[in-house]
Amino acid sequence: MENTLVTSTVPAQFVYFTCQRGAERSLKKEMERRRPNYRFSYSRPGFVTYRLPEPESLEKRLALDVPTLRLVFARSCSHSLGRVTTRECARADGSFDLATALQRVWNLALDEFDDNSRSANDARRQGRPAVKPARIHVYERDRANVGIRGFEPGLTPLAYEIHRKLYDAAPDAFKDGFGPNADRLDAPGEPGEVCLDVALVEEDEWHVGFHRVTDVHSRYPGGLFPLALPVDATSRAFLKFEEGLRWSEFPIGVESRCVDIGSAPGGGSQALLARGAFVLGVDPAEMDPLVLAHPNFTHLRGRINQLKRKLFRKSRWFLTDMNVAPNYTLDALEELVARDDIEARGLLFTLKFFDWKFADDVPEYLRRVKSWGFNHVRARQLQYNRQEIMVAALKKPFRR
Numbered sequence: 001m002e003n004t005l006v007t008s009t010v011p012a013q014f015v016y017f018t019c020q021r022g023a024e025r026s027l028k029k030e031m032e033r034r035r036p037n038y039r040f041s042y043s044r045p046g047f048v049t050y051r052l053p054e055p056e057s058l059e060k061r062l063a064l065d066v067p068t069l070r071l072v073f074a075r076s077c078s079h080s081l082g083r084v085t086t087r088e089c090a091r092a093d094g095s096f097d098l099a100t101a102l103q104r105v106w107n108l109a110l111d112e113f114d115d116n117s118r119s120a121n122d123a124r125r126q127g128r129p130a131v132k133p134a135r136i137h138v139y140e141r142d143r144a145n146v147g148i149r150g151f152e153p154g155l156t157p158l159a160y161e162i163h164r165k166l167y168d169a170a171p172d173a174f175k176d177g178f179g180p181n182a183d184r185l186d187a188p189g190e191p192g193e194v195c196l197d198v199a200l201v202e203e204d205e206w207h208v209g210f211h212r213v214t215d216v217h218s219r220y221p222g223g224l225f226p227l228a229l230p231v232d233a234t235s236r237a238f239l240k241f242e243e244g245l246r247w248s249e250f251p252i253g254v255e256s257r258c259v260d261i262g263s264a265p266g267g268g269s270q271a272l273l274a275r276g277a278f279v280l281g282v283d284p285a286e287m288d289p290l291v292l293a294h295p296n297f298t299h300l301r302g303r304i305n306q307l308k309r310k311l312f313r314k315s316r317w318f319l320t321d322m323n324v325a326p327n328y329t330l331d332a333l334e335e336l337v338a339r340d341d342i343e344a345r346g347l348l349f350t351l352k353f354f355d356w357k358f359a360d361d362v363p364e365y366l367r368r369v370k371s372w373g374f375n376h377v378r379a380r381q382l383q384y385n386r387q388e389i390m391v392a393a394l395k396k397p398f399r400r
């Protein structure tokens, strides 16, 4: 028999993540634990890529996302289709040619999702509908460290501009399959939809990829919520808790009994009050008069460890955003909720990393929270978190 040399023609596959600037090391450590066989490939501040150990089918790639990988520090996850740089899209003078770049994005998308593509053929053979992108997600990696000179991650004018141009240049093969409001970058994707991602790592370095909408964050480009601070918000913490409440999907609503520890001046409490909840705000500092005047708000002025437990017997939801070290927050919560006289249903709280080395202990912090009887414990560095993470812990089902 003739000897044949079998060489793989399937190109290497990559996955890329965005994260807060400064969190790359923590994200890499998580990936070492979750996917030790993925090879780190490339990173820029706020952007990290990995090579998959072997090529996977489109369906398998679509199933791999931030919740499946249980990553705390990734803001978004996308499966790479290729890059768009001056190498492929240069004018005669060597500068980045936008028109060619837009065309290349669609060519990469056609390679994967066209009716004649390998994945479309696989789908046909298996009797499944072929996957088509339902919308385009364009986002920039963070240009600065969160909070430095007022920088907040979010959808940028450049992202809106490139999205508009890509939408207008979309091939007919895709236009018909676009989801509702796909012409709006900030319109949330629907669960199950596939999004074509364009991560603007530099103005002349775009990473094109795709992901499926699964959890709340994956509905938005780069996991970036288009939230605005209401004019009457008393602090930026409103955004943090609003995002945390949406992410956790906790059923906190009318007459839910909540405790907000470290509540001053009151932005976090406002996010709860807006849902119709009753809020006990614990803080030695003064609350904003607007929050104090709300009929559903009660200020317990003092430190949490100075107050009597019986004040919290009717409370079910405990939120905290104290500016203290992680173990102090955990000690305070444990003292409250790890005994039977207080029937906590859920916790939503920040752990502040005054030093990034605290991030290494996240698995231990989460084990500790589970040991108090919470069977659903998740953590994530939210868009509106600074050098900190948000933890959501729930008892499910909850029996009283």
Ligand SMILES: C[S@@+](CC[C@H](N)C(=O)[O-])C[C@H]1O[C@@H](n2cnc3c(N)ncnc32)[C@H](O)[C@@H]1O
Residues within 6 Å of the ligand: 234, 235, 237, 238, 261, 262, 263, 264, 265, 266, 267, 268, 269, 282, 283, 284, 285, 302, 303, 304, 305, 321, 322, 323, 324
């Ligand atoms: C980052 S601020 C909280 C912002 C607030 N969540 C909001 O929505 O406006 C931290 C707060 O934690 C409070 N704090 C620190 N240690 C505390 C303790 N042991 N008990 C209660 N509050 C505490 C501080 O007084 C401070 O007001």
